[in-house]
Each structure stands twice: as C-alpha cells, then as structure tokens.
Amino acid sequence: MPPRAAGGHTRVQSLDRALGLLDLLADAGRPLGLSELASAGGLPVSTTHRMLASLTASGHLHQAPDRRYRLGPRLVALGGAAMLPVGPDVPAWLSQLVASTGETTNAATLCGDAVLFVAQVQSAQAMRTSTEDYRRTLPHCSAVGKALLSLLPDSEVVSLADRVGLPRRTSRTIDSVEGLLWAVAQVRLSGYAVDDEEEEYGARCVAVPVPAAPFPLAVSVSGPTSRVTPERVPAIASELARVVRAA
Amino acid sequence: MPPRAAGGHTRVQSLDRALGLLDLLADAGRPLGLSELASAGGLPVSTTHRMLASLTASGHLHQAPDRRYRLGPRLVALGGAAMLPVGPDVPAWLSQLVASTGETTNAATLCGDAVLFVAQVQSAQAMRTSTEDYRRTLPHCSAVGKALLSLLPDSEVVSLADRVGLPRRTSRTIDSVEGLLWAVAQVRLSGYAVDDEEEEYGARCVAVPVPAAPFPLAVSVSGPTSRVTPERVPAIASELARVVRAA
DNA sequence: ACTCCCCTTCCGCATTCCGAAAGGAGCTGG
DNA sequence: CCAGCTCCTTTCGGAATGCGGAAGGGGAGT
Numbered sequence: 125m126p127p128r129a130a131g132g133h134t135r136v137q138s139l140d141r142a143l144g145l146l147d148l149l150a151d152a153g154r155p156l157g158l159s160e161l162a163s164a165g166g167l168p169v170s171t172t173h174r175m176l177a178s179l180t181a182s183g184h185l186h187q188a189p190d191r192r193y194r195l196g197p198r199l200v201a202l203g204g205a206a207m208l209p210v211g212p213d214v215p216a217w218l219s220q221l222v223a224s225t226g227e228t229t230n231a232a233t234l235c236g237d238a239v240l241f242v243a244q245v246q247s248a249q250a251m252r253t254s255t256e257d258y259r260r261t262l263p264h265c266s267a268v269g270k271a272l273l274s275l276l277p278d279s280e281v282v283s284l285a286d287r288v289g290l291p292r293r294t295s296r297t298i299d300s301v302e303g304l305l306w307a308v309a310q311v312r313l314s315g316y317a318v319d320d321e322e323e324e325y326g327a328r329c330v331a332v333p334v335p336a337a338p339f340p341l342a343v344s345v346s347g348p349t350s351r352v353t354p355e356r357v358p359a360i361a362s363e364l365a366r367v368v369r370a371a
Numbered sequence: 372m373p374p375r376a377a378g379g380h381t382r383v384q385s386l387d388r389a390l391g392l393l394d395l396l397a398d399a400g401r402p403l404g405l406s407e408l409a410s411a412g413g414l415p416v417s418t419t420h421r422m423l424a425s426l427t428a429s430g431h432l433h434q435a436p437d438r439r440y441r442l443g444p445r446l447v448a449l450g451g452a453a454m455l456p457v458g459p460d461v462p463a464w465l466s467q468l469v470a471s472t473g474e475t476t477n478a479a480t481l482c483g484d485a486v487l488f489v490a491q492v493q494s495a496q497a498m499r500t501s502t503e504d505y506r507r508t509l510p511h512c513s514a515v516g517k518a519l520l521s522l523l524p525d526s527e528v529v530s531l532a533d534r535v536g537l538p539r540r541t542s543r544t545i546d547s548v549e550g551l552l553w554a555v556a557q558v559r560l561s562g563y564a565v566d567d568e569e570e571e572y573g574a575r576c577v578a579v580p581v582p583a584a585p586f587p588l589a590v591s592v593s594g595p596t597s598r599v600t601p602e603r604v605p606a607i608a609s610e611l612a613r614v615v616r617a618a
Numbered sequence: 619a620c621t622c623c624c625c626t627t628c629c630g631c632a633t634t635c636c637g638a639a640a641g642g643a644g645c646t647g648g
Numbered sequence: 649c650c651a652g653c654t655c656c657t658t659t660c661g662g663a664a665t666g667c668g669g670a671a672g673g674g675g676a677g678t
Binding site: 381384415416417418421554 | 670
Binding site: 134135136138139140142143145147149150151153155173174175177178179181182183184186188194195197198199200201202203204205206207208209215231234236240242243338339340370 | 382383385386387389390393394396401402421422424425426428429430433435441442443444445446447448449451452453454455456462478481482483487489490546547552559585586587
C-alpha cells in the first residue's frame, strides 16, 4: 500500500472536502439534499452527513424543514467581512456607473484561476448584458479578466495560462500566451482593458483594475456592440477610472 | 484515557476549528498573522498553519505578501450566493427605505443565538444610528431581534432565551421570558416590532420580519427618538411592510 | 554580525475521522 | 392499510489521517 508517494501535501483532507461541499451548494444555486451533495462531491453519504452536521451547527449552513441544505447566515457575514476592506463602496460605484453609462456593470475578482463576479448592477435597458450572479468565467477572454491579470506579474500570468489554457470562445478570443501578455501590457499602459467580442459575439466590455484593494479587484461596464461602440470606449474607460479612483 | 464520555458526536473537529479561524478573522476585521490566529484560537501553531494552508489554497483565505491572512474572494462568492435566494433586492429595499423615511436602515438575520446585521444603508442626516457592519447584537433588546424571533415557534424562543439570558441594556430592556414571549406575540399580531430605547437610550427602531426568505430575515429602520416618534411608528411600519412585500 | 521572532517543515504517535452497513422516518402506489 | 421505496440518521471497528512538539530557515531590528 503506497502510503503516499510524493508531493508536498500540506492540506487537510476533511477541510478541503467540506469546503468543496460549500462551493457545490453555491454553484448549484438551489438547496440540495444530503445524497445529492454526497454523489456530486464523490463522497460517502455518512461522511458527507457528518460534515454537513458540523457546518449546520456552526451556522455556516442552514437546514430547511424539508431536510435540504442551503448556505447559511454565517457565510453572509463572512462574505460581507471579506468585502469590508474595499469598503461598502463597490455597490455605490456600480450604481453610479449604471447611471452615467446606462449599461450593466460588474465587479469581479480572481478566485483560484477563474474570474469571479462578486457584484452586479444591471442596466435598465431592455437589451443588456446580464451574467448570472457569482458565476465564474475565464481571465483571457473578458475585460475584467485582463484587468485583473494586469495586477499580477507576467510570470504569474504565464503559469495561470498554462494551467487553464486559452479556450476559444469566439474568433477574436486571444489564443496565445504572447497575445495575452501583450494585451495585459496594454492594460498596464492605458489603465483599462477592453473585451471586443472576445467572449461572446455582440458584446463589448471595458474594465479597470482597482489597485488599492486588498485582493485583486476589477470593475467593468458591458453592453451590446451597437451601444458600446469603439468610439465610446475611451469615455467609458475614463468614467470608470474616475469613479473607482474617487474611493 | 477517557475517549470522550458523553455527547452527541456528530461534529468534525478539524472543520470546527478551521471555521473558528475564519470567524476569528471576520471579527478581528484586520489581517492576522499565523501566531496571532493560533493563540487566539487556542490551537498549536503547526495545526493552525496546516489549516490556513488549506484555506488559502482553496481561495477562502488570502495571504498577503507580509504573510498575514485575510478573508479571501471565495468567501465573497459564498456570502453572495447565500444572499441570492432573498434576491439582490435587499440593498434596494434599504435604499428605498432610507429615501422614504430619512433614517438608517438595516437587514439582519439570526446566526446561532445572535442577531447579525447583514446589510445597512445609513441615513444622510448628521445625527443617525450607525451600527458597525456585520456586528452582532442580542435578540431580546432590538427591534430586528424581536421580529426575527417572531418567525420562530415559542419553544425555540424560550430555549434561546435560556441559553443567552436576557441582559439589561437600559431600564426598558425586556428582562423576563414572559415579557419576551408577550412581545413576540405582539409582533406576530401587528406584523412589526418596536425597540423603544430597549437597547440604547435615545434610539427607537421599527422592524418587520421577511417571512418569505429562506432563512430568518428582518429589516429595520432606526433613528433618534426625537425624529422616530411614537406617532410616526405605525407609518414607518406600514412603509416597511410595503417595501418588503413588494418583493 | 548577532539576536529575536515568526513562519515553515518534519515525523512518530494515537486521536480523529472514515465509511460500510444497519436502523428509522416519511412518502407513494397498490 | 400495508408494502416497498427512498432518503436521512446513527452505530462501530479499523486505520488512515491529522495532530503537535521540536527543529530548520529567513527577515527585521539592534
């Protein structure tokens, strides 16, 4: 029985598993039963149950009368506390930007190797961008993604690209590491990033990084190419910079 | 060696400890070093380190260049996802209420045996109520607290009161279980709760429960007794009910 | 350069957690 | 009304897993 050949394992199994369950619930977006969670997480039922019991007892999970589990109030507190350092300013920024640009705005951060949307205010217009809340996307094909990468050293950008690859989403998606590095360098120079139908046809986004934040953070404005025209991009970028810098 | 005499063992030690560390960080409100966390949590340094490594690897914690730990982006996501079911409506409710009443508004939930504020929009007025974000308070002496308790069966209210006691904050604080039950019954009848200088002299609050929410939730308006007069209370209460019911 | 402090890594012991299987509880269909 | 189902909960022996004392770096202050 190979006790464990190699590897600098400095991780706690039960903890990783339990946190995996939390993420599972977050991604599902709906309450899940014990057996659902167990099979989704690839764990024995009884192990899962024990963990859920612990999480429930501490308030990180909440068990509905129908025995299903959903994310609990304590996580709300933790999430809020995690956002505190950047201030409760973010929602205000987004509202302001929606007012001044008329388009949907997002705030996103880098979580693992993925871009994670943490806040959103939608445009009032009928045709609008609207990502699912707390959805993840990839860094190389979004404006926020490139803005976030610009906060990292090139070496990190390269290793991240190696890990996740650069899958094509449209014909304009950046598909080489060099291209990505160049794009990121552009962001550092100009102070803003653009996604020109690189993630989805018909959508154009502008984003700026928020360097002062204690963790990587970026804010973006996105809308249909018909309204967010190339000519408008610089104006939107400086509006973004203005709002974010007013912190 | 007593392996552990009695008790319902359905808890995972390492998990509880790790989550305790998270709460510790949330309560501290500032980045903490390894040794600080270890001693605050009453754990050996190396155990703590292993857990922090796991938490950091998964993105639930973020380690700054100076080696200190702060809450990470993944927690932002979890917190947000936990709030989703009540909709991103809550901030909107609060803004609306601040606009129509001119006073500070809060949303709170029941976390363990404590009331936990999860969102706040402050009044624009110079003299205003302003709780620290994500602070906890006790159920028996706040309007939100009583509103939250009204969502629970009486038996739960009693056992909660037994666990945490009913410490006096002012001369008007409810100090008997009977008094609390009566107050809670009133809330169920009238649909709203009032805190009449029961937590702090000079402050009066009105709160309504949000029964549709997937976990206990209540929204309150609070301000100085000079502006939030007894005569105004019914109007504020119906305004609260209107906004919350418009969900 | 020396010292102190804090973070990181190592490694043997046994505590702690794991997970198959048995024991309820609730629901559906016959 | 009962049989059969599914899903949740609890038990229990085995051992893998995490625990924590102690030693090994690295950086800052003196």
